[in-house]
Amino acid sequence: MKISSSIPKHILPVIVFSQFAGTSLWFAGNAVVPDLIEELNLLEMFVGFITMAVQSGFIIGTLVFAVLSVADRFSPVKVFLVCSVLGALANVLTIYSSNFTEVMLARLFTGFFLAGIYPVGMKIASDWHKEGLGKALGYLVGALVLGTAFPHFLKYLGGDMPWRFVITGTSALSVIGGLMLFYSVADGPYRVRRSSFKPSMFFTLFKNSNFRSAAFGYFGHMWELYTFWAFIPTLLAFYVLSNQGFIINIPLWSSIIIGVGGISCAIGGYISLKKGSKFVSKISLFISGLCSVLIPFLFHAPVWVFLGLLLIWGIFVIPDSPQFSTLVAQSTDSSYIATGLTIVNSIGFAITIVSIQLVNLMWAHFQNPLVFLVIFIGPLCGLFAISRYKVS
Numbered sequence: 001m002k003i004s005s006s007i008p009k010h011i012l013p014v015i016v017f018s019q020f021a022g023t024s025l026w027f028a029g030n031a032v033v034p035d036l037i038e039e040l041n042l043l044e045m046f047v048g049f050i051t052m053a054v055q056s057g058f059i060i061g062t063l064v065f066a067v068l069s070v071a072d073r074f075s076p077v078k079v080f081l082v083c084s085v086l087g088a089l090a091n092v093l094t095i096y097s098s099n100f101t102e103v104m105l106a107r108l109f110t111g112f113f114l115a116g117i118y119p120v121g122m123k124i125a126s127d128w129h130k131e132g133l134g135k136a137l138g139y140l141v142g143a144l145v146l147g148t149a150f151p152h153f154l155k156y157l158g159g160d161m162p163w164r165f166v167i168t169g170t171s172a173l174s175v176i177g178g179l180m181l182f183y184s185v186a187d188g189p190y191r192v193r194r195s196s197f198k199p200s201m202f203f204t205l206f207k208n209s210n211f212r213s214a215a216f217g218y219f220g221h222m223w224e225l226y227t228f229w230a231f232i233p234t235l236l237a238f239y240v241l242s243n244q245g246f247i248i249n250i251p252l253w254s255s256i257i258i259g260v261g262g263i264s265c266a267i268g269g270y271i272s273l274k275k276g277s278k279f280v281s282k283i284s285l286f287i288s289g290l291c292s293v294l295i296p297f298l299f300h301a302p303v304w305v306f307l308g309l310l311l312i313w314g315i316f317v318i319p320d321s322p323q324f325s326t327l328v329a330q331s332t333d334s335s336y337i338a339t340g341l342t343i344v345n346s347i348g349f350a351i352t353i354v355s356i357q358l359v360n361l362m363w364a365h366f367q368n369p370l371v372f373l374v375i376f377i378g379p380l381c382g383l384f385a386i387s388r389y390k391v392s
Contacts, residue, residue, distance in 0.1 A: 007128055012136060014184050015125055016143045021177025022084045022117035023147030024170040025091045026054060027258075029107050030230065031151035031251065035163035042100055048360025051230045053104045055349050055356070057111025058118075062346035065115050066339050075187050076124045083116025084178025088171035095164050117174075118144060119341050124181075126329055126337055127188025137322035138269020142262035145318050148229060149259035156251040190334075205332060205340050213389035214327035215344045217281060220382020221320050222348035224288060224375050227355045228317055231363075231372070232257050232310070235295070238369065239306055242299045248307075257310050261318035268319030277323035277330075281386050284320035288313055289379025296369040320382075327389060 029036070029050045037046050065071060071079055090109035097103040122140055129136045150173075151166050158165045205211050236250045268280045291313035298306050325341060332340035355378065362371040 011128055011185055012125070012139060014181055015121060015128075016139045018080065018084070018177035018181035018185075019117070019121040019140050020143035020147045020150070021173045021180075022080070022087065022121070023114065023144045024150040024173050025087050025110050025117075025147075026114060026144075027148045027229070028091055028151040028167055028170040029054065029094055029103070029110075030233075031155045031166050031254075032163040033233075036103060040097075040099060040103070045360055045364045046100075047230060047234065048356055049100075050103065050107055051226065051356050052353050053107035054111035054114070055226065055353050057108040058114050059111075059346050059349045059353075060108075061112040061115025062119060062342045062349070064112075065119070066342040066346065069339055070116070071120045071123045071342075072335070072339060076120050076127065076191070077182055077185055077187055079116050080120050080124065081178040081182040083113040083120070084174045084181075087113030087117060088174040091167055091171045091174070095167050115342070115345075119345050122325055122341060123337065124185065124188060127191040129188075129190075135269040135273055137325050138265045138267075138272065138319070141318065141322035141325070142265030142269075144321075145262040145265060146259055149255040149262070152233075152251045152255035152258065156249065156255060201336055201339060202343060205336070205343065208331055210389055211328065211331035211340070213385050214324055214331055215347070215385075217285075217382045217386030217389070218321075218324035218328065218344055218348050219351050220378045220380070220385060221281075221285065221324060222351050223355045223378025223381070224292065225317055225321065225378075226349075226352040227359050227375055227378075228292070228313065229258055230356055231359060234363070235310065235369075235372075239299055239303075243303070246303055248303070253307065253310075257307075257314040260311055260314045264315045264319045265322055269322060272323055272326070276391060277326045278386060278389050278391055281320040281323045281327070282383060284316045284318075284323075285379045285383040285386070287316040289376055289383065291316065292375040292379065293373065296372050299369050324386075327386075 030047065033047050033050060036042060036050075037044065087110055090106060090113060093106035093109070094103060097106050122137060125136045125140055151170055154166045154169050155163070206215070232254045233250050236248050236253055240246055240248050268284070272280045291309055295309055295313065298309060328340055328344050329337050355374070359371060359374055362374065
């Protein structure tokens with residue numbers, strides 16, 4: 001399966017860069033959590049709440065986009081630009097927040113506008129790629145991964161610079177990405193315009209057994225993914241605390257462990273062309289699930305073993321994401337691809353709130369690494385669901 005040679009060569013790289021730039025807003029707040037806790041006198045549990053705020057905003061946004069069929073009714077490229085700019089402005093509001101509530105609102109609005117970046121970016125890619133969609137989405141989710149890792153890397157690069165450097169840097173990058181996409185990529189040739197939304201489509205989509213399998217596989221994947229990403233700094237900090245004398249640069253290693261998944265997404269995209277999206281999804285869920293079971297017992301292991309397993313987890317926790325999106329898209333009527341993706345995304349991100357808050361509350365109460373075994377529920381359920389998907 002080959003991507004059509006009629007597609008201009010710059011299209012996919014520009015979409016990928018813009019996706020990376022826009023999604024750098026996602027964990028901008030997480031990268032400066034220690035600074036916010038110190039400056040605003042917040043609880044250590046703040047990491048769970050700031051992540052929840054972004055996820056909640058994203059859920060609200062994806063539901064609004066789905067109900068109004070925004071990406072189907074209007075130019076996806078223009079939607080992407082508007083949301084990149086407004087998301088950047090919402091992100092900057094974090095700098096001017098003086099208490100818990102204001103930070104939560106700033107992150108909530110940032111998450112809302114991310115709904116016009118991440119799924120809409122996938123919509124734009126699908127509008128350009130009738131074939132090889134799994135490969136294209138592999139690059140796009142890889143861009144999301146690098147965007148998620150980037151604020152931690154900025155924090156590392158900034159060193160002793162004020163934490164506001166991370167916020168302004170990611171906001172500027174988001175605007176640049178939106179403008180670049182707008183001025184160099186048109187709406188794709190395979191775009192199907194749809195001006196109305198039928199609430200019954202929700203139930204119609206889930207009547208399709210393959211759509212259900214792909215969707216529930218994705219839900220299991222999401223139970224694991226953002227909880228793992230959100231608590232990587234916590235895992236690293238607890239390892240340092242448990243092994244006096246070890247020094248780990250937490251922002252740097254957080255960015256590496258998250259960012260390495262960007263490479264595996266691209267590789268997974270290539271593998272999917274030969275082996276299929278279902279194969280990549282099953283392998284990813286199995287290995288990442290195994291990592292989630294092993295990591296709680298390795299806090300006194302040699303540092304290379306601990307970091308090595310986190311890297312393996314970072315590699316396999318994400319390649320299934322674009323493949324699930326591909327399977328969802330392939331199981332959806334072409335007129336409702338964006339609607340199907342946003343519905344699945346909204347439910348998936350709702351699940352991340354449950355898993356993140358569950359781990360957050362258990363960690364605050366027990367301070368025992370065994371609480372991270374809760375993450376294994378996701379890969380286990382996801383593997384069961386995707387195994388029922390029937391490849392035609």
